[in-house]
Amino acid sequence: MKKLKHLFDRNLSWASNIKEKNPEFFSQLSEQQAPEYLWIGCSDSRVPANQIVNLPPGEVFVHRNIANVVVHTDLNCLSVIQYAVEILKVKHIVVCGHYGCGGIRASMEDTEHGLIDNWLRHIKDVIRFNADKLHNLEGDEKLNLLCELNAMEQVMNVCNTTIVQNAWKNSVDLTVHGWVYSIEDGILKDLDICISSKQQLDEKKLESQ
């Protein structure tokens, strides 16, 4: 068990299943990747990007972290966005939150969690920005609205990166979407925040004032 043999066995059967259906699958994919989508989601094991949208390897470029946060100065996330937009030329960036997110739940508590509290600080900011929408709510209702509001805030953060701003300046066809996923029934919901230009971003900013 030390070497996780069962995972290698699962890998062999997975790869041979795919090759049975399409013998050229891996050799074709090894030559290039041309995904249309960048997925920014939560690290939660129940929210696997490709499986949720039922797409095979090669179709989705993925960045995941706790609570799908896009921090203005996070070189890891920014590098993923830059590579996706400038090299892979994805057409869509999806920020996908999920209901019942443990990171978001932790950010609502006063308990100390150690190092991660510094990361969750960004979600506490989202709570502060949306205090008027959240102050009357309790429990799961509050948590789930915050999961939606956080995904929407991270959409704005993606749009405000120099990478996306420059893409729009150069008339690149690029849309940023906000979604939320339900771990209870496996269904995605579009949060109706779908931004394709600086003008649309400015309109959204005015709406939220």
Ligand code: CO
């Ligand atoms: Co989560």
